[in-house]
Amino acid sequence: MESTRPKWPWIVASALILVWTIFPILWIVMLSFKRPGEVGNQKGFLPKHWTWDNYRTVFRTDLFTAALVNSIGISMIATFAGVVFATLVAYAIARLEFPGKKLILSFALAIAMFPVVSLVGPLFDLWRDLGLYDTWPGLIIPYISFALPLAIWTLSAFFREIPWEMEQAAQVDGATSWQAFRKVIVPLAAPGVFTAAILTFFFCWNDFVFGISLTSSDRARPVPAALAFFTGASQFEQPTTAICAAAVVVTVPVVVIVLAFQRRIVAGLTSGAVKG
Amino acid sequence: MTTLESAPAAGRRAGRRGTGRRGAGRADLSDRGRAERRLGLLLSAPAVIVMLMVTAYPLVNALYLSLFSYRITAPDDRRFVGLRNYATALTDSLFWQDVTTTFIVTAVTVVVELVVGFGLAMVMHRAVFARRTVRTAILLPYGIVTVISAFAWRYAFDLQSGFVNTWLGLGDYAWFSGRWSSLSVIVLSEIWKTTPFVSLLLLAGLAQVPRDLGEAATVDGATAWQRLWRVTVPNMKAAILVAVLFRTLDAWRIFDNVFVMTAGQQKTETLSFLTYRQTITRTAIGLGDAVGVLLFLSVVLIAVVFIRGFRVDLSRVRGDR
Numbered sequence: 001m002e003s004t005r006p007k008w009p010w011i012v013a014s015a016l017i018l019v020w021t022i023f024p025i026l027w028i029v030m031l032s033f034k035r036p037g038e039v040g041n042q043k044g045f046l047p048k049h050w051t052w053d054n055y056r057t058v059f060r061t062d063l064f065t066a067a068l069v070n071s072i073g074i075s076m077i078a079t080f081a082g083v084v085f086a087t088l089v090a091y092a093i094a095r096l097e098f099p100g101k102k103l104i105l106s107f108a109l110a111i112a113m114f115p116v117v118s119l120v121g122p123l124f125d126l127w128r129d130l131g132l133y134d135t136w137p138g139l140i141i142p143y144i145s146f147a148l149p150l151a152i153w154t155l156s157a158f159f160r161e162i163p164w165e166m167e168q169a170a171q172v173d174g175a176t177s178w179q180a181f182r183k184v185i186v187p188l189a190a191p192g193v194f195t196a197a198i199l200t201f202f203f204c205w206n207d208f209v210f211g212i213s214l215t216s217s218d219r220a221r222p223v224p225a226a227l228a229f230f231t232g233a234s235q236f237e238q239p240t241t242a243i244c245a246a247a248v249v250v251t252v253p254v255v256v257i258v259l260a261f262q263r264r265i266v267a268g269l270t271s272g273a274v275k276g
Numbered sequence: 277m278t279t280l281e282s283a284p285a286a287g288r289r290a291g292r293r294g295t296g297r298r299g300a301g302r303a304d305l306s307d308r309g310r311a312e313r314r315l316g317l318l319l320s321a322p323a324v325i326v327m328l329m330v331t332a333y334p335l336v337n338a339l340y341l342s343l344f345s346y347r348i349t350a351p352d353d354r355r356f357v358g359l360r361n362y363a364t365a366l367t368d369s370l371f372w373q374d375v376t377t378t379f380i381v382t383a384v385t386v387v388v389e390l391v392v393g394f395g396l397a398m399v400m401h402r403a404v405f406a407r408r409t410v411r412t413a414i415l416l417p418y419g420i421v422t423v424i425s426a427f428a429w430r431y432a433f434d435l436q437s438g439f440v441n442t443w444l445g446l447g448d449y450a451w452f453s454g455r456w457s458s459l460s461v462i463v464l465s466e467i468w469k470t471t472p473f474v475s476l477l478l479l480a481g482l483a484q485v486p487r488d489l490g491e492a493a494t495v496d497g498a499t500a501w502q503r504l505w506r507v508t509v510p511n512m513k514a515a516i517l518v519a520v521l522f523r524t525l526d527a528w529r530i531f532d533n534v535f536v537m538t539a540g541q542q543k544t545e546t547l548s549f550l551t552y553r554q555t556i557t558r559t560a561i562g563l564g565d566a567v568g569v570l571l572f573l574s575v576v577l578i579a580v581v582f583i584r585g586f587r588v589d590l591s592r593v594r595g596d597r
Contacts, residue, residue, distance in 0.1 A: 011403075013403070018410065031431060043442045045443075088322065096312050097313070113525045114575070116548075117551045120568075121568060122333075126334060212556075213552065240437050254419040262415055
């Protein structure tokens, strides 16, 4: 049936989607190449004079470089810890019989729906008492706990599909239990774990509420929060173009990850919804 | 009987701790069951502890502190006021203005995203041209940091830097000086950033609609419109409800876009922003926590309405923001 119908509406629609999704990103890139003085005078989309100055500015601004280091460090550690915790839970849920399975899944779901802002006030107090305010662990801990639901649900959906009997089959064939685990289970589970890691990383990279509420200096402030407070190289110039350069820098890793792992991300985002 | 045939890995691991394979079957099983149970709880413990630590204690703490008049700047003045903070919040016109704003933002984004997301899902489902490219492009907004999306749209509409007015011939129209024009830009950024998530859930739902059903309807002379409403939509109801539930709760908590675009000016403040402003900026902990608790209760209410009222099948849901 499809063959008898014209294809061009779908082609036009696809092209429109491409424009719609890429356009704002392209706009940020264009702004980042404009001279700071162009903002306010030249209102076009394209820069009149292309310049790398904004990139030089942001990499010379301690506020931004410190925030970049914070964002990378905090997100990586939180991703690693979160995925390890989620893998343990998901394994238990997929493989073991124990009371509270449903409870854990429902609890994780409840946390995914939680209004984060409601907790920020009390956490602010608690973190100050514990000395966690404005430190890396002070952000890592909330990131782990709020990224866990997504990781747990994705991974347990994934682990349910793994043919675990293969581990026993390998052992019957003479492999030790460690070999069976390493050579059979790890390669089967790795894609799921990897997908969970990408989604967790995106979550941490994207956070803003915790970033502005639980930090006060560049000791721990991540990029999104730093951007909101960024005033630029000079008090007399608009920070617009510099903010855009910084935004492009933190967007690059995201674009690379999306381009490289498109299929895995889609699978991870929809796994539970498809299989149930 | 060997354990290999009957028990999964954990059972085998547990079996090693058991009394021996030839022992009384029942005792062995319950022993193994107990060990399996212990292992399951042990493996779940770290995650559950972290999640409880960050949510349960602060929530109880918020409930408790919301009963006090308490500012961080004057800790000695802390005194018990019962439910007065709630009364203050619920009788304040600003609170209700923020509820209205939040409600409008939520309603508009969810409806638009559902329609647009459905269109995107259809294109991805059907597209023969550049299928991979389209899917990759759809994922880009999902990955972009919300704050950056907010900056992109803000600068596009901004009087100083924006091109939108020039392109649309609007001259000096100041988007961020009016309530509804500001909210439009906020909603636009929110829609751009989160429609991909909706469309991917709907795409997964579309893939579940049996193909022959649609073909049978066509043979019976159904128009494309009828097919959409009688065959496609009813068959993907679960995916639609899941998408609506998650997006409603997500939009209800909108914060980042408002912060970057207007900082709550021009009557664009939302409930999340009000809570933030009271607790962090004004350090009025008692009142702020009361607003936070009200926000939490509203989220619970929405979730209950959806899950009970619309019977969203939670076994199909996975957690996502």
